Amino acid sequence: KAGVTQTPRYLIKTRGQQVTLSCSPISGHRSVSWYQQTPGQGLQFLFEYFSETQRNKGNFPGRFSGRQFSNSRSEMNVSTLELGDSALYLCASFRDTNTEAFFGQGTRLTVV
């Protein structure tokens, strides 16, 4: 069974640009959540989607947005990139409510 797939693995962007990250959950999993991991702040929750609906959102500015498609694949977008957005962005896939989260390999974003 394939795991969670995130693309791309690495990205380098310039301040002010925007970026889109993609996540394909484990087959049959309908919930996807996104996390930002930085050395200073650790793992922080961005948002969660279930059946194309955002059910929960973390404390991030509106520059961070996401969506989920009917096949459960999800994308997150960061607009007007700042140096502080440099981080490992992780996608997690859940089979159902209150079950384990399985993480993808992450996308390492560097903003220069």
Add this chain to the structure above:
Amino acid sequence: QKEVEQNSGPLSVPEGAIASLNCTYSDRVSQSFFWYRQYSGKSPELIMSIYSNGDKEDGRFTAQLNKASQYVSLLIRDSQPSDSATYLCAVNTGFQKLVFGTGTRLLVSP
């Protein structure tokens, strides 16, 4: 008060010893609790999940949950150098929002 607290370590144990990792959480209504292992530069890997009070064993790993004390722990028996990693405690606070501790770095020396 942080929602999920862990000692950052490093916790150093010799090979073959038992490593004990601890975590406390603040949200009393939390229902599910997880331990993840993260190697440097890699993504978190699920080690254990626990949903009810008591112990849950899986191989060399035992998770313990005490909801009254808002405390979760992970015991690693017969620690191996390959267990050296950062261990993250996570609590599901609702709608798949996992709140993570800052992690405990474990070092197992041969």
